[in-house]
Amino acid sequence: DQQVKQNSPSLSVQEGRISILNCDYTNSMFDYFLWYKKYPAEGPTFLISISSIKDKNEDGRFTVFLNKSAKHLSLHIVPSQPGDSAVYFCAAKVGAGGGNKLTFGTGTQLKVEL
Amino acid sequence: DAGVIQSPRHEVTEMGQEVTLRCKPISGHDYLFWYRQTMMRGLELLIYFNNNVPIDDSGMPEDRFSAKMPNASFSTLKIQPSEPRDSAVYFCASSPWTRLYTDTQYFGPGTRLTVL
Numbered sequence: 001d002q003q004v005k006q007n008s009p010s011l012s013v014q015e016g017r018i019s020i021l022n023c024d025y026t027n028s029m030f031d032y033f034l035w036y037k038k039y040p041a042e043g044p045t046f047l048i049s050i051s052s053i054k055d056k057n058e059d060g061r062f063t064v065f066l067n068k069s070a071k072h073l074s075l076h077i078v079p080s081q082p083g084d085s086a087v088y089f090c091a092a093k094v095g096a097g098g099g100n101k102l103t104f105g106t107g108t109q110l111k112v113e114l
Numbered sequence: 115d116a117g118v119i120q121s122p123r124h125e126v127t128e129m130g131q132e133v134t135l136r137c138k139p140i141s142g143h144d145y146l147f148w149y150r151q152t153m154m155r156g157l158e159l160l161i162y163f164n165n166n167v168p169i170d171d172s173g174m175p176e177d178r179f180s181a182k183m184p185n186a187s188f189s190t191l192k193i194q195p196s197e198p199r200d201s202a203v204y205f206c207a208s209s210p211w212t213r214l215y216t217d218t219q220y221f222g223p224g225t226r227l228t229v230l
Contacts, residue, residue, distance in 0.1 A: 034218060043205055043221030089157060106156030
């Protein structure tokens with residue numbers, strides 16, 4: 001049972017435009033959400049996160065929005081750059097601390113075209 | 115710090131053979147996680163350790179899989195016997211102990227396993 005879902009396996013966007021990656025979850029106990037970015041032949045790296053007490057968190061070109069009632073979050077990248085081309089994983093966890101296990105989605109391959 | 119180190123980076127083996135994947139976590143991190151990445155299921159947590167003790171192995175798919183952490187700087191994931199459906203990328207990650215939500219897991223580069 002996939003508790004974190006990314007229904008779009010791929011997304012193609014033109015350079016300079018907005019990229020919107022979506023993620024849905026089913027477990028209402030999740031209270032912290034993260035996005036990881038993964039380049040080929042490398043491990044995922046942390047990108048941005050949001051606590052369930054907020055509905056938006058921004059870091060430079062990256063903004064994550066959380067809609068708890070819909071159990072939905074999204075990652076916005078504005079403007080998109082070719083270097084943003086990667087696989088993006090949505091993840092969720094219950095509770096604070098580095099030791100709490102993360103539940104990941106299946107990932108969305110973003111391609112930013114020139 | 116060199117980050118999380120995994121070896122080998124690529125492994126090709128034949129069905130029925132034993133496979134051992136290795137991981138060195140970031141020094142000082144208390145938690146170590148093993149994940150498997152497949153197209154169908156994304157990143158699945160297999161097992162994780164806290165201070166070298168296995169805490170949750172509910173993601174280990176079968177008895178053919180086993181993991182150990184004999185000390186704070188080394189862990190292994192073993193598959194015996196291996197099967198073609200075990201072909202995937204296996205990641206190791208580590209994280210520090212903290213009460214902060216913001217602490218995250220740091221991943222190694224992964225081991226791409228191909229079982230023929």
